[in-house]
Amino acid sequence: MDAMFTNTQKTKGLFYSRILIVLSILFCAQISNAQSKYGKTTMDEMKINSCEIDATAKAVVLMKDGFTEFKYDDLKGFLYEYTYRVKIKILKEEGLDQCEGSVSYYYGPNISSREEVRGLSGTTYNLENGKIEKTKLSKDFIVTEEHDDVNKRIKFTMPGAKVGSIIEYKYTLVSPFNYNLRGFNLQSYVPVLNVRYEIIIPEYFMYNQSVQGHERINPVKVDDINLKFSMRLEDGDGRSFNYTDQCSAKKYIYAAENLVAMKEEPFIWSTEDYISRIDFELRSFQFKYNLSKQFSTTWNDVDKMLFGSNYFGGNLKKTGLFKDEPLPASKDLNAASAIISLVRQKVKWNEKSEFAPDN
Numbered sequence: 001m002d003a004m005f006t007n008t009q010k011t012k013g014l015f016y017s018r019i020l021i022v023l024s025i026l027f028c029a030q031i032s033n034a035q036s037k038y039g040k041t042t043m044d045e046m047k048i049n050s051c052e053i054d055a056t057a058k059a060v061v062l063m064k065d066g067f068t069e070f071k072y073d074d075l076k077g078f079l080y081e082y083t084y085r086v087k088i089k090i091l092k093e094e095g096l097d098q099c100e101g102s103v104s105y106y107y108g109p110n111i112s113s114r115e116e117v118r119g120l121s122g123t124t125y126n127l128e129n130g131k132i133e134k135t136k137l138s139k140d141f142i143v144t145e146e147h148d149d150v151n152k153r154i155k156f157t158m159p160g161a162k163v164g165s166i167i168e169y170k171y172t173l174v175s176p177f178n179y180n181l182r183g184f185n186l187q188s189y190v191p192v193l194n195v196r197y198e199i200i201i202p203e204y205f206m207y208n209q210s211v212q213g214h215e216r217i218n219p220v221k222v223d224d225i226n227l228k229f230s231m232r233l234e235d236g237d238g239r240s241f242n243y244t245d246q247c248s249a250k251k252y253i254y255a256a257e258n259l260v261a262m263k264e265e266p267f268i269w270s271t272e273d274y275i276s277r278i279d280f281e282l283r284s285f286q287f288k289y290n291l292s293k294q295f296s297t298t299w300n301d302v303d304k305m306l307f308g309s310n311y312f313g314g315n316l317k318k319t320g321l322f323k324d325e326p327l328p329a330s331k332d333l334n335a336a337s338a339i340i341s342l343v344r345q346k347v348k349w350n351e352k353s354e355f356a357p358d359n
Contacts, residue, residue: 035194036062038085039123041166046127048089049164053258054191059095061192062087062166066184068199072229076112076176078204083119085170088190090163098190099124099158099167106177108150115175117154122169124160135160137169178205179282179295184254187215187276192259197278202227202249206283209252213276215260221253245288254278322346 036045051057064086072078088098105115122137142156158167173182184197201207211217227249234240262275286292297305307313325342328335 036087038063038065038087038168038170041087041125041132041168043127043132045089045166046125046132046164048091050091051191053193054261057095057191057261058090058092059098059190060089060091061188061190061195062089063194063196064188064192065196066198068181070178070200070202070205070227072231073176074232078178079174079176080178080181081172081174082182083170083172084184085168087166087168090161090165090167093163095163095190096161099161099165100155101158101169102153102155103171103173104147104151104153105173105175106150107152113176115173115177118172118174120154120156120169120171122156122158122167124158125166125168126160126162127164178285181207181280181282183277183279185275185277186217186254186256187213187259187262189262189264191261192256194255194257195259196253196255198251198253199280200225200227200249200251202229203247204287205285207280208283210279210281211254211277212279213274215256215276217254217256217276217278219252220255221251223251223253225249225251247288 045062048060051060054060064084066085067083068080070078070080090096090098103117103120105117107114120137120142124135124137126133126135137156137158141159142154144152144154147153154171156169158165158169161167175182181199186192186195186197225248226246228244228246230242230244232240233243256276259276262271264271268274282295284292284294307316322342328338
């Protein structure tokens, strides 16, 4: 009897242990699949010490999102506001490079065509003595530098960050350059658990939308909505008047989960050409009762522009570069090899490999 009772206890104990293990696994799965929220960090997030989709990750993006909408300004006309938010968990020492950010923007001499960065803010979260401590991004960690004569760049570093920290920051870019909206990277150079991008496009604007990258993503939702714009216009006699226009619009939402990190490769100089992202090119613009204005060009137009420019096609029109060299006696493979050898001797690389401002 004692033996039977002992075996029964062991069986029950093993049964309950298995139930607890299953419940623990389900609970952890719910935590890992729960979407992280900006501005609210939980104790479970602070205790994360590895990435579920990449055990070698130096950091992991818990969430990031972007939102683009159009506004009307009496001075600048139609412009767009692009808001970016991101939340990152630092897992290793090498992941601290994720704590540095920058935003480039145009700041030319014409006030009506300048871009503006608004609402840059951020927070670093650390677990200290069992409590979550917050460190706000202050002006001491933000600098603005001139990239060239017409472009500026805001650079910032998240304060108090270390291995185990969670950082988050956001900003809004206001731009009058509707012909080329700011693109959005869904993928990143560390794994991304949750990403979402939303854009609302009024009926006046027609864009070519391109989605690139191995992690190909299509819009998960497209809705038809209504918008209202208040503006001040002028009639044919130069008299101004207030006008409110109601128009239709389309709202596109792109979303994805568990995107692998984009890896740097030694022979790829621009990984931005391969990262999963969304870009928009203005095809045409038509306001109420006006003619449509075309913006995008064909590849034939691009050919004409490049071959007509001095810095590109003009170089192909140069003659007499080898006028003092003897002409080959024949037109066979040996002659071609001799020409290649001559070019290798005469043409030298100027040690320049990019088209960019000197400063």
